[in-house]
Amino acid sequence: MTRSNLVGGEMLNWSDLHPADSRPAASGSAATTLLTAALKPGDTVLMAGPHSHSLYADVAAQAESIDILVRSAPDAEELAETLTHAKTQVYCGSLDRFESDETYDLIVALDGLERLVGPDTAALPWSDALSKLTARLTPNGRLLLGATNSFSVNRMIQPDITAALPRDEDWGRTVGDSAPAGLKALRAEVRGQVFGVYPSLIEAEVLVGDSEQLTAAAAARVVAVRNSGPTLMDPYRVVMDAAAAGLLVELAPAWYVVVGDVELPDETPTGELVEERLLNALRVDDQLALRREVVAYVEWARTTSTSGAPDNVIVAGTSYRLFGAESGGTVEEHLARFVRRALESGARQPWPAGGDPEVLTARLASMAGITLSPSTSPEVIRPLGSAEQLATVARLADELAHASARAILFQGTINGIRKSVPYRLGHAMLNPARVVRRRLKRVLRRR
Incomplete structure (x- = not known):
């Protein structure tokens, strides 16, 4: 009823x-x-x-x-x-x-x-x-x-x-x-x-x-x-x-x-994610801090029986522990995961924008003495958000503009050298020798 x-x-x-x-x-x-x-x-x-x-x-x-x-x-x-x-x-x-x-x-x-x-x-x-x-x-x-x-x-x-x-x-x-x-x-x-x-x-x-x-x-x-x-x-x-x-x-x-009187259990652990420490070092171009964090994390990963990527590992002082379930995989794969997440987030990096994730992973791995084999098929990772994509495009355009300016400067310097008196004298003195050398090569080929 x-x-x-x-x-x-x-x-x-x-x-x-x-x-x-x-x-x-x-x-x-x-x-x-x-x-x-x-x-x-x-x-x-x-x-x-x-x-x-x-x-x-x-x-x-x-x-x-x-x-x-x-x-x-x-x-x-x-x-x-x-x-x-x-x-x-x-x-x-x-x-x-x-x-x-x-x-x-x-x-x-x-x-x-x-x-x-x-x-x-x-x-x-x-x-x-x-x-x-x-x-x-x-x-x-x-x-x-x-x-x-x-x-x-x-x-x-x-x-x-x-x-x-x-x-x-x-x-x-x-x-x-x-x-x-x-x-x-x-x-x-x-x-x-x-x-x-x-x-x-x-x-x-x-x-x-x-x-x-x-x-x-x-x-x-x-x-x-x-x-x-x-x-x-x-x-x-x-x-x-x-x-x-x-x-x-x-x-x-x-x-x-x-x-009213309601008390929730406090189950939040203390510490900081390894990923956040790495990103903070990248944001301020602190290569020393980046190397220190990578080395410490890799040493822990090599000596522990658990498996955790930087976004799944808590560091408090000098101790590390998992934040949730194990991630699985090798330490090299975990570094590659961090690089992917950093590129997808559009986070600031001290290296040229639009970098190959394989190259960036190898760079981090080398800080801990790990040598990675180069990939035969480079991958391009784009930021997830539209705002981060626009920021990356702006950074690429800025880097391209600076590279173009340097190229124009170098070309101007080369043109100036070619028009200088010492360059012309040296070119005139070496030119007969080049002619003689070319003729000797022709004679030797005929024989």
Whole structure:
């Protein structure tokens, strides 16, 4: 028997769990981590908005009771039939029609507030929707809230072409119905801990609370995987540069706001990626630092049983350890991987632009006493991002202009020498000797 109750404003021919032309429900390992930290034994929970089945199941298995509010009638029926927890109640409709005297120890809205209403609700300002949820908290209750950032690293990575193609769920709404624009405005609306979410609310994989390099690297990896096609800028470097500027949370694609007493486990290791040290040396043309880092890394790679490339190895002082799973391959292959990543990122290099990756790899390897065999088929690696490609083209044009200027200077110098008196005298004195030599060669051939 179904436990779904219609409260008004429900969408009958619509699904947020199985969308045809809209974004999927909130999910991801970061969402699971946050829920695990926030959920306490004996909690009464309200989950508002579409979440993945695994998130519903995790909460239902641990909570004392769970109420679910979704706007889609098919989703409500599906959840009512699949969640067998004895104290699970599913409500279908819009938040503004959801009237109840119930209060909750934990309210979960990791998908945000925009999908808590349907087209029958003319307007529900974001702040009003937030007030309706927080009013249902017990005195010591906790709120987990998701919000999409309207100006994030995604704006620097991908052109927003899809904005011109409205989806089925993009019916007309007032501007105030969406989340506040910017981290400062969000914090003004709701007080609590704010974490950056990468790469998005619908696939929250990495949760960041600061700009620590290793946290940034984890976020940069998932962003790079999600943006593997043509990009405006290199996705990995955009996130790492945002972290270096202290903007990792502010420029996150989305945020989680945590209101109440919730402590997340701190599992972030300390140290610095070998790749970042190598790139920093390249950026300032510090050949001594580059050689030192290459030699130290190669010595560690030769003496350890693990296998890790520079982008997967942490160095802290003089100790090295893996950052994630093993990379596999030889140290030569790892150096080649670093060269490829450096060229793809358009990073500054102390050598001529557009260099052959085989030559650059051999140059790094020689610093550690490794001799590589030359390749018979040189490869050209272009930067991933359009901005880095333009910068590389500009550098190539500049180098070509300088080379042309030097060629013109050399040609002028040679012409000047040829017109000089000493050159002409020497040429006149040597010319008879050349004539005699040529004639002797002819005579000898005839014999």
